[in-house]
Amino acid sequence: MSIKLTHHHVNAMREHAAREYPSECCGMLLGHADGDVKQVSEVVALRNLRHDAARAQELLPLDSPERETDRNRFLIDPLEQLKVEKDARVRGLDVLGYYHSHPDHPARPSNYDREHAWPWYSYIILSVEKGTPAEMTSWVLSDNRGRFDPEVVEIVNP
Amino acid sequence: MPVRVIIPTPLRQYAGKKDAVEIEAKTVAEALAGLTTQYGDLRRHLFTDDGKLRSFVNVYLNDEDIRYLQKEATPVRENDILSIVPSIAGGMAVHCICS
Numbered sequence: 180m181s182i183k184l185t186h187h188h189v190n191a192m193r194e195h196a197a198r199e200y201p202s203e204c205c206g207m208l209l210g211h212a213d214g215d216v217k218q219v220s221e222v223v224a225l226r227n228l229r230h231d232a233a234r235a236q237e238l239l240p241l242d243s244p245e246r247e248t249d250r251n252r253f254l255i256d257p258l259e260q261l262k263v264e265k266d267a268r269v270r271g272l273d274v275l276g277y278y279h280s281h282p283d284h285p286a287r288p289s290n291y292d293r294e295h296a297w298p299w300y301s302y303i304i305l306s307v308e309k310g311t312p313a314e315m316t317s318w319v320l321s322d323n324r325g326r327f328d329p330e331v332v333e334i335v336n337p
Numbered sequence: 338m339p340v341r342v343i344i345p346t347p348l349r350q351y352a353g354k355k356d357a358v359e360i361e362a363k364t365v366a367e368a369l370a371g372l373t374t375q376y377g378d379l380r381r382h383l384f385t386d387d388g389k390l391r392s393f394v395n396v397y398l399n400d401e402d403i404r405y406l407q408k409e410a411t412p413v414r415e416n417d418i419l420s421i422v423p424s425i426a427g428g429m430a431v432h433c434i435c436s
Contacts, residue, residue, distance in 0.1 A: 273356075275346070291427060292427040295424065295426040
């Protein structure tokens with residue numbers, strides 16, 4: 180599988196990741212899928228619900244809330260997700276995947292990422308080093324959920 | 338009384354590639370049971386082996402999270418929309434395994 184997006188989309192994600200540093204940022208990728216190719220047409224920045232620790236813990240409990248915070252965890256508010264999805268559907272767009280940042284950490288999926296991933300979606304990870312956006316990668320969960328496979332990212336103009 | 342169940346993109350491959358399915362049901366539980374009877378491959382993605390709705394699966398009746406209604410016993414009415422909303426979560430490794 181591969182995912183196509185523009186420099187404009189990449190810049191929007193990088194700026195979001197830098198803005199939220201040292202917390203993790205998150206957002207949604209909207210567009211169309213044609214066979215094995217996903218074409219992104221919009222990148223939507225969403226709120227990391229881990230900023231609201233009590234509410235996030237109610238929706239998806241963490242094992243170690245004292246060590247797992249918005250600096251190393253993200254959770255998307257399902258109601259916000261539903262609203263953006265509905266609006267996208269009206270405009271004929273599908274959810275292709277999600278992005279999030281790893282502050283001062285490589286752009287590689289963790290076990291926690293894998294355990295919480297869904298098949299088919301693209302998971303873009305942006306590394307942010309000392310506040311500056313760095314490497315960007317994209318991953319798709321394998322069918323048996325055992326691993327993340329790297330996905331080819333094609334960045335086109337503009 | 339058919340309700341419309343909205344299928345998220347990662348699960349459409351297990352639901353005949355459909356983005357929505359009409360199901361006759363009186364409760365959320367009946368709607369999800371009808372859906373997974375019609376599309377058996379969906380079951381393992383929505384339910385645990387002992388038949389409980391997975392914690393990573395959110396279900397919304399129109400704009401209400403069924404957790405805050407009557408959960409799966411929540412009644413549904415004709416033309417209601419039931420949305421399956423996958424939990425989206427992640428984050429980097431925090432457990433240091435270095436010596």
